[in-house]
Amino acid sequence: MEWFMIFASVAVLWLASICKILHASFYPYRSSVFNKDGSLQKRNVLLVIAHPDDESMFFSPTINQLTSRGHNVHILCMSTGNADGMGNVRKEELYRASATLKVPIQQVTVMDHPDFQDGFGKVWNTSLLAKIVEKKVNENEIDTIVTFDNYGVSGHCNHRDVNHGVRRYMVDFSHREIEAWELVSTNIIRKYIGPTDIWFSSWSARNSLNGQMHCLLNENPHRSYAAMSQHQSQWVWFRKLFVSFSSYTYVNTLRKINK
Numbered sequence: 665m666e667w668f669m670i671f672a673s674v675a676v677l678w679l680a681s682i683c684k685i686l687h688a689s690f691y692p693y694r695s696s697v698f699n700k701d702g703s704l705q706k707r708n709v710l711l712v713i714a715h716p717d718d719e720s721m722f723f724s725p726t727i728n729q730l731t732s733r734g735h736n737v738h739i740l741c742m743s744t745g746n747a748d749g750m751g752n753v754r755k756e757e758l759y760r761a762s763a764t765l766k767v768p769i770q771q772v773t774v775m776d777h778p779d780f781q782d783g784f785g786k787v788w789n790t791s792l793l794a795k796i797v798e799k800k801v802n803e804n805e806i807d808t809i810v811t812f813d814n815y816g817v818s819g820h821c822n823h824r825d826v827n828h829g830v831r832r833y834m835v836d837f838s839h840r841e842i843e844a845w846e847l848v849s850t851n852i853i854r855k856y857i858g859p860t861d862i863w864f865s866s867w868s869a870r871n872s873l874n875g876q877m878h879c880l881l882n883e884n885p886h887r888s889y890a891a892m893s894q895h896q897s898q899w900v901w902f903r904k905l906f907v908s909f910s911s912y913t914y915v916n917t918l919r920k921i922n923k
Contacts, residue, residue, distance in 0.1 A: 700857040708736045708804055712811040712830055714746040714822035722817050725882035725916040733767040738771045740800050747782040753897050793829025798837040813846035834923050835853035841908040844921040861911035880916045888913050
């Protein structure tokens with residue numbers, strides 16, 4: 665009986681969380697991350713990731729919010745994900761996933777540079793990464809950057825180096841008013857409680873100082889699943905479980921990177 669009550673409570677919480685997400689999809693709100701003071705001004709946003717599939721596994725709530733509001737999204741992927749010799753395949757998969765997420769293929773750049781090779785123990789040149797970010801910012805008149813935080817969700821060294829490179833850019837090259845936001849990594853319990861993490865994320869964002877954190881609900885989680893399924897080379901059983909149960913499918917908490 666006790667286990668039944670626990671299961672029922674969890675099921676009710678999941679249902680309430682899904683209803684909250686569906687409510688957001690019917691009555692979307694304007695996030696001040698991308699619309700200052702409720703302004704409808706469209707922004708040019710650069711998402712900087714490490715590998716093909718990062719955009720679908722971790723950042724889809726942010727991408728869905730951006731594209732649904734007409735913001736201009738660019739994706740800069742710093743490697744082809746060639747650790748298993750499938751870089752060319754994974755590159756094409758990223759293009760298909762980006763199209764599913766409503767990001768134009770011509771606005772997706774995939775790097776294949778000797779200093780940015782996929783794999784644990786590969787140390788990336790963060791100074792060079794900062795220069796590449798500067799080039800993309802200037803080419804596309806970017807005013808907002810989104811990337812991983814210092815832990816990079818999973819602790820992957822490539823994710824962490826992307827954060828270090830963007831931070832280096834903000835210090836060395838950001839001469840105009842550009843905002844940068846990092847995806848907050850959660851503990852392992854919150855990471856795998858699916859949509860129920862929206863309550864914790866919303867609470868932490870509301871209690872942040874001076875609007876330094878914002879919570880973005882995924883108004884179209886089915887699209888996230890569809891996007892990840894485009895990465896067929898990675899679409900194995902445990903990643904299917906990850907997309908279903910990961911909180912990153914349902915909500916992103918972004919924290920401002922201060923210069």
